[in-house]
Amino acid sequence: MRASNLLVLTGVFFVVQAASSYVFPQNPTPPKRIVISASTLFDGKGHVLRNTRIVVEGSKIVAIDPKAGPVDYDLRELTVLPGWIDAHVHVTWIFGKDGKNAGQGGTTPEAIYAAASIAYVTLMAGFTTVQSIGSPADIPLRDAIARGSLPGPRIITAAEPLFGQGERTGSPDQIRVFVRKQKEAGADVIKIFAAASIRQGGNMTLSQEQLNAACDEAKKVGLRTVVHAYKDAVRAATLAGCTQIEHGTMATDDDLKLMAHKGTYLDPQAGLVIENYLDNKERYLGTPGYTEEGFAAMQRVLSLNHELVRRASKIPGLKIVFGTDAVAGAHGRNAEEFIDRVRDAGVDPMAAMVSANSLGAEAMGLTDQIGSIAPGLQADIIALDGDPLKDITAVRRVVFVMKAGVVYKNASH
Numbered sequence: 001m002r003a004s005n006l007l008v009l010t011g012v013f014f015v016v017q018a019a020s021s022y023v024f025p026q027n028p029t030p031p032k033r034i035v036i037s038a039s040t041l042f043d044g045k046g047h048v049l050r051n052t053r054i055v056v057e058g059s060k061i062v063a064i065d066p067k068a069g070p071v072d073y074d075l076r077e078l079t080v081l082p083g084w085i086d087a088h089v090h091v092t093w094i095f096g097k098d099g100k101n102a103g104q105g106g107t108t109p110e111a112i113y114a115a116a117s118i119a120y121v122t123l124m125a126g127f128t129t130v131q132s133i134g135s136p137a138d139i140p141l142r143d144a145i146a147r148g149s150l151p152g153p154r155i156i157t158a159a160e161p162l163f164g165q166g167e168r169t170g171s172p173d174q175i176r177v178f179v180r181k182q183k184e185a186g187a188d189v190i191k192i193f194a195a196a197s198i199r200q201g202g203n204m205t206l207s208q209e210q211l212n213a214a215c216d217e218a219k220k221v222g223l224r225t226v227v228h229a230y231k232d233a234v235r236a237a238t239l240a241g242c243t244q245i246e247h248g249t250m251a252t253d254d255d256l257k258l259m260a261h262k263g264t265y266l267d268p269q270a271g272l273v274i275e276n277y278l279d280n281k282e283r284y285l286g287t288p289g290y291t292e293e294g295f296a297a298m299q300r301v302l303s304l305n306h307e308l309v310r311r312a313s314k315i316p317g318l319k320i321v322f323g324t325d326a327v328a329g330a331h332g333r334n335a336e337e338f339i340d341r342v343r344d345a346g347v348d349p350m351a352a353m354v355s356a357n358s359l360g361a362e363a364m365g366l367t368d369q370i371g372s373i374a375p376g377l378q379a380d381i382i383a384l385d386g387d388p389l390k391d392i393t394a395v396r397r398v399v400f401v402m403k404a405g406v407v408y409k410n411a412s413h
């Protein structure tokens with residue numbers, strides 16, 4: 001039997017993943033109509049709608065209509081909002097059998113089940129889309145979830161990242177070849193490390209010329225770029241026309257203003273990633289990259305990060321998205337970063353929500369698909385027991401999760 005026949009017989013009509021940006025699978029069955037009632041609905045763009053109903057058909061929202069019925073899900077006791085988008089996770093990053101950090105991209109059966117389980121707990125925590133940047137092992141997981149074979153968030157991934165190593169990274173032309181290779185391997189976005197780990201000082205590891213080549217070539221092949229950067233690397237990546245800066249610790253106000261001016265997105269981490277390392281110190285210490293000196297540096301970096309988020313939120317026009325950098329120990333707890341932003345960095349709770357909804361979608365070029373509750377968009381809808389505008393810890397109580405019209409969690413009664 002030819003492969004094409006097999007695909008038809010097994011009813012797999014999903015679009016095979018294209019090489020570039022994320023392909024939304026089409027639901028092959030006749031669309032089912034679902035009506036959700038809400039008394040408090042965040043539209044994902046900063047507005048609150050009262051006493052209305054969302055009509056879903058198949059994988060998409062078709063109407064917001066207070067008169068629609070009959071109601072299938074009564075979520076009037078809850079706060080209803082678009083599924084969250086985490087712009088920076090490492091979905092295959094796990095603890096190994098010995099309980100210690102095993103890094104990312106493992107291919108043993110244990111590692112593969114662990115990654116599938118991470119996808120599941122991340123979805124259950126209200127994250128319907130994640131950008132996982134750092135491992136080619138993300139690609140088969142992304143595709144399995146997109147086919148509907150596994151429950152998990154939509155995964156957008158970078159395949160192999162470009163690790164800046166000064167001269168040794170290669171010439172601008174070699175860097176361009178590397179970028180094109182990632183596109184061919186199925187990357188949705190290009191991840192670039194333009195600075196050393198902050199635990200090792202965070203100095204620049206790519207020249208301006210090298211960064212220009214990487215971000216320019218990505219643009220040429222239609223891919224976005226997300227750049228791990230601290231200090232000087234923030235300005236360099238902004239000048240190179242890269243799409244988004246990850247971390248950004250020790251960026252100056254002038255760097256942040258330049259980002260706002262150029263429309264470069266900032267994805268800072270106010271707490272979870274470092275709190276998670278500190279909480280799991282025994283499991284990380286002694287594994288590659290994690291030393292006592294590194295842990296001592298993290299304590300200092302945590303307060304620098306609070307300060308960065310506090311400062312960045314006051315820069316007019318700077319677009320701050322939500323990304324946790326979730327690694328082993330943090331998966332499924334991604335929403336803790338909202339609490340850190342609001343409690344420790346003074347971020348307005350609605351701004352924190354929007355950063356993980358419409359702004360997160362905009363940064364990924366997916367405004368017309370995700371990040372808002374509006375007709376024509378994917379039906380990614382979650383509900384919280386509590387109002388995050390009054391009590392940000394409500395983000396821990398995700399009691400309803402729908403992704404692309406499928407209800408994965410409903411503990412709303």
Ligand SMILES: [Zn+2]
Nearest residue numbers: 088089090325
């Ligand atoms: Zn990361």
